[in-house]
Structures are given as structure tokens and as C-alpha cells.
Amino acid sequence: MNAHLSRRAFLQSTGALVVAFGAADAGLAQAPGSAGAPGRVLDPARVDAYLALHPDGTMTIYCGKVDLGTGLRIAIPQMAAEELGIGLEKINLIEGDTALTPDQGTTAGSTGIARGGVQIRQAAATAREALQRMGAERLGLAPADVVATEGEVRPRNGGAGIGFGELIGDRQFALKLDAKAPLRNPDDYLLVGKPLRRPDIPAKVTGTHLYVHNLRVDGMLHGRIVRPPAVDAKLVSIDESSIAHIPGVRVVRIENFLGVVAEDEWDAVRASRALEANWETRDTLVGDEALRQSMQAGPFESDEVLLKKGDARSALASASDRLRSEFYWPVQTHGSMGPSCAVADVRDGKATIWTASQGTHRFRFAFAHFLGLPEDAVRLIYLDGAGCYGMNGHDDAAADAALMSRALGRPVRVQWMREDEHRFDPKGPPQLLALEGALGSDGKIAAWRTEMWIPKATASLPNVPLLGPDAAGAKQPMGISTGLISQNASPPYGVKNVDVLAHWLKDAPLRPSNIRAPGKIANIFAVESFTDELAAKAREDSLAFRLNSLEDPRGVEVLKRAAALLGWQARPSPGPGGLGRGIAYVHYKDNENYVAIAMEVEVDRPTGAIHVRRVACAHDCGLMINPDGVRSQVEGNILQTLSRALFEEIKFDRKGVTSADWASYPILTYPDVPELLIDLVQRPHEPPLGAGEASAAPVAAALANAVHDACGIQLRTVPFTRERVRTALSGEGKSG
């Protein structure tokens, strides 16, 4: 795709798609406030919202979920093509365009396949039924005597068929999505389950792929934001003479929002650096060092019992020997490789925004609101950004661009600088857990309590509040967004007495949002590390300790497979020294993927460095659509979470983030990458689940358990820096 498109050509290229499938249904009203391009049906209950068959036999899929480098761009066409019976080469996919695609929810929580893909598959199944009926009629056969395959309806017993395009012709029908339309038998799959190649790779290796960073529209200005030196700062004054030497720069100031634009990007960068602004700052933050303590002090929104089985309190009180440990996970950033970027064109009562948002539909309301436009005058179009792993700064950059475009009446492109990203992207919130447990006389876990101190997400908050509109004084619903961070906080090992109690904090430092596998990584870090502490107390091998109490056969299978991959030797931990090995398990969200991770590490005592040698992962996400895509996601989950566990913590003082680049916020680099052994379980007859999150959850626990096995220290505070390891080693056994 040419990176420089005229706006008209761009809109035409995505907006002129003809809907041949169910265009005229008098009763087909669109959901209120969801006006699309002319002729587009956006009602998620209609087949036409997802699929359009064209007279030439090609098909367009309109997908509300987006490919974040995650492989949906091949997996979803695989599902639709398989179900309909059409070649993949006939399919064109459009993603995340509020004027063209139905609202299938934000691309988050690993729901792309499990919800988005499954919906589209059901639309394809519904369409196939209809096509088979039409084809059978034309062939003079019963519907049961025809099949849909290779873009045709053919007699089951052979003979010439009729192409889908010809069947549709100019006839019109409208279809409701039929939740009961029968699906093909997975045993007959031709495309699903195959490691087919992603279509976006060729352009990504030649440098011609259209990332949002590369989009240029006619008349566009380049913008940069001038960030305050502290969060919640007030802009007192600016001195425009400080940038008088840079030609053609314009300043956009709306209350505390400050940006600059120029025809030339470099001029905008220079101006944003040179512009002298006087800010009034306040010390509003607690700072990273005091954060952990402050979380137990509140203020609290409420206490909530999330799970209660049996009577954990009295079982613990009467236990002769119980353990209690605290686990802490710090604030972290998404750390996208590219700075957030967007292009907005707001004028003549309309807004078009090109954005790498995970939730174009979700944010349309927010944009309409702060721009003061009706919702159906706002169109958000997804374009690829750098991988984001949750809500990074993309939506903020889009709002920045929209505010400046509205002020200037011209399209504006805003790209953040690296320090904007590290300082201002919404952050993964901190989590503190205290676990208590005791063994029974059978050597199994008899009682367990989890207490957690975590920020409370604001009920029915439509979206993470956006920085630009906030600074500009625009009204928007304020509150906290975190993702579902309280799941997976109890052991999956059939314990009879369990309590899970959440102390919901009113506040979170810095602005939180969802970050990959929200909350579950820290919760499983605590739960599965503590499970090992109990296993060690029982002098039991930690794999056997789990298998003794785990009933779910899919869980048992991944544990056994991961252990086998690593060559697990049964013995209690800690081991004799040298290489240590650890294992951890998750049944993701208690009802999704089954994942076990076993890991082998070496700890360099003098330096405190942890060297991860090998990581084995067995992963069961039900029906795998594209094993190559799943493998990539699993590898990414493992390595990214190793990075988060070993190195990452956002440092901040009372004014704001101080770790504003890759030197002060180091992440995993090549030399630290372990060998990966991955075993993907294919379960064709189970529902397909996502793969973008689950395998992240057991990583930190497996790592901590391996470190304990290697040298007897139990790391309970992330990141596992060299200093922490050294300190723990110097007080061996009672570390944290």
C-alpha cells in the first residue's frame, strides 16, 4: 500500500465497498448511533454486518476486532473461509473501522478469536446454509444433497456447481445471524488448524506496510505535544518568542493542553523542545518507593469477598503450622517499540481519525463527546501501530491529534516522543497480595486465604480517561480502568477451605489501564509461588504436589507435558544447587486456557544475576485456528513476561515518571533469551480460545520457583533485580 494517499483515495479505497449480501431489507434498522458508510449494515445481529459476498465470487469480511501483530488477519479469514467453503485468496478483510465494521468489542482480553472470530464463523455458517438452500433450488436438489465448497454450491454426488457470486447475483436477501446454524465438523477442516502464513508479512519485511506512523493525508500538519514536567500540572504561561526562529510553527493551547504544529515534522519536534512554558506543579504522587506501604494504608473503596469455600479462617487458626507470604508486583509500562501516533481530520462538523486503537468503536463515543460532535459524525479507522499489549498511548495520541485538528481546521498527525510514551502511556497498576496457607495431615493444602490490595476499576467507566481532553478541560467520565485484575487469585487444587478477599483501593498511582493478561500474572505469581512454598514445607516434589490435588484432566495433561519437555526430575525443593527448576500452572480465568510452564535457571551468586536457560510450555487453548500464530503469541508471552519479572518497574517520584527511556526502564535483550520448548495441544472439538495472554500468567511463578530450587531464596517482589537477589542471598531463606 502506498504510504502517501490522498484523503479521498484513502476513503474510497475503504469506503466504496459494495454490499451485495442483504443490502435492501426494509426492516433492517441500524442500531441507534451506529451510522455506517452508505449501504453498510453494522448491526452485530445481522450476517451482513460481517460478510459481503460480491458478484465476482470474492468476499469481504468486516471485523470489529483488529490484528495487533497477533495474527488475527490470517486466523479470522481461515475460520470464515472454512465455514463458508471459499478460498482464502477470495477474501478481503477490513478491521476496526467504525463506519464499516460492526462493534465486536475492544480487542482485549484475548477475545479476538474466542469472541470475534467465533461470531464471524457463525455468520459464515448462517450464510452457508442460505447459499446451500439457494443452490439446491437452482440445481433441483434437496438442501441435504448439496455442499458448499471452493466458492460453489455443488451436488453432493459430484457434477457441476454454481458459484456463490452467481447465486447471489442481484437477488437480495437479509439474514439474521443464526446462533444455531450448524458448524462444519472439525474432522473435515481443510484450513483451520493449519499454520498458514499471515498476509501482512511481505509488506512488513519490505518496509512498505502502512502503519499509522506512515500515513500522510493531503494538507496534513505534523504535531508534537509539549508535556508538563509533572502530572496534573497547570499551564501558567508560554513564551512564543522562544520559537520565533522556527518558521511556520503554530502553537495550540487549550487550557493546560499545549502542542505545536508545523508543515515539517522536524520543525514541530524542534519547536516542542524549544517552546518555553511555565507550569505550576504539585507533588501529588506517592512515589515508587513508598507505594507498596501506601497500598495497605488505603484509602479503600470497599472490601469484597471474592470467593469463600469452607471455613479458611478457623482452619488456619487451628493449624499447627501455617505459612504467610506477601507478593508485590510494581507499576509497569506497555513499552511499545514505536511511540504512539495518530492522524485526525476534524472539520466541517465531521471527524475522521486514523488510529492504532484496540477499541475504535469503544472510543467513538469519547471522541464525539469531547469534540462536541454527534457520534455518527465521527469515524475511527484502525491502522497498525507498534504492538501495544493493552491500552498504551495510541488513544491519547489520537485525541491529541483530534484536538489540534479541530483547533486548526486541518488534518494533524501527532507522534509521541519516546519519553512521552514512557512517562504518559497508561500503566499496568501495582498489586499486593498476602497469602496464608496450611497443610493437612494428608500433606495436601488444607486451608488457604488470599488477601489482595488492588485498585478498584470504576464501574461502567466507558473508557480510560484521555490525557489531551483532560488537559484541555473537556468533560469526560473520569475514573480508573484496569482490566479484570482479581481473577486467578486462588489455588486450582481442590482446597476445601478457601477465602479470597479484595481490599479495593480508591486510587492508583499514575493512570492505569489494561496491560497484557491484566492482574493474572501477579496473582498467579503469588498463588503458584506460594503453592511451591507449601510443597517445600511438605517436603514434596512440586510437580507431584500439584498433580496429587489437581482433578481437571486438561490441567494434568499440560503439567505433565511441560515437565516432560524439560526433563523434570522429581525431588523436593530447594535442590542441591547449580541448575534449579520450577513449574507453575494456570487455568486461565478459571475457565479458559490450560497452561503449564517449567523453567530451568542458574543463579550467579556473586552478581545476583538470574540466567534463564530453558523454558518449557504446554499450552491448551482448545481448537487452534493457526498453530503458527499461537506459537508466536506463546513465545511472546513467555519472553515479555520474563522481561517484566526480571527487569521492569516504572520509577516515579512525587511529580511523575522518572524512568523515561530504555536505559532507565530496561527490558529483555537478545543475550538474555532462553531456549524455548513449546508444546501446543490441539483440541479440534473444543471451542477456540485466545492465545494472547494465558501463557504469560505462569511465567513469573515458574521463574521464582526455579530460583528457589536453585539457591533456596524465595523472590516475592518483582522485578528480580540483581540487587534483590544478592540481598536475599545474604539473608538466605527469609528473603522477599
Added chain:
Amino acid sequence: MASVSMTINGKAVRANVEPRTLLVEFLREHQRLTGTHVGCDTSQCGACTIHMDGKGVKSCTVLALQCEGAQITTIEGLANGEELHPMQAAFRENHGLQCGYCTPGMIMAAIDIVKRKGHDLDEHVIREELEGNICRCTGYHNIVKSIAAGAKAMRGHAGLQQAAE
């Protein structure tokens, strides 16, 4: 404004630039070669790696003016028409990317490593040499596999490689 001339992907280019303009800015905005990505603007990520006179360089660390008379190759200059450079083909074959944002820099750095270290690269060498290129999707394994395969495939393509420089 100062005048600068260089050869980019085999084409002679002359332009006037503000003297502090970075090479990466010059490539992306003035030459519209947006395949070279900006990741950090602090020389810490490698996303902007290009070749200058045949050597891998982070283009956010060089001023456009410093490239007077230089031969610059960017990711767009590697393929020979429809035919991918062997390193690009290897990344495609080995699924050597996820979001792909780091990929142009990885590919340019990889070719530079092959030139310095030869065609038989063991995993260890690749990892050590790529320490300056980071990938947040952490698709490191496929990247290493891609580079090892690409390095081998480049042996037969020396001519093509020189033509690209």
C-alpha cells in the same frame, strides 16, 4: 538551511535541510521512505537501522548533513523488484516478526552482521551482535532463526547484495 547530497537506494538525492535534521527524519519525511521506523529517538532500540556506506548505522544518531556523499541503503532498497533480498525472504519464511515495527531495523542490522561475521552464524553470535536491537513483541526466537537462515541464503546473492549498496 544547508544543502546535502547523497545516494539513497542507488538514486542521487540533493536537498536543503535544517542543519540539525536527523538522517531518519530526512529519510522518512523528505524522501518519504517510511520503511525506516522511529522507535526511541534516543539511540536505544535499533528500529531506525540503515546502511551507510555499507555499514549498519542507527539513523537517529546521524545528521543528514553528515551523509554528504554517502551511499545510503534503507529497507526499501533491499529487494530487487519483486524479488526479496534473502534476509527479507528469511524473515518472511520464518515468521520473524509479530507487529513488525522493529523488523526493518532487525533486517538491516542482520545484513550488517553477515557482512562482518560471515554466512555461518551460530545463535550465540547473532544474539550478542543484536543486543542493540530490541523487540517488545519478543519474537526473538523466530528473528534469530530468520537471521541464521538469511545469512546462509545470502551466500549465493553476493552480487545482488553489492548492487543494493
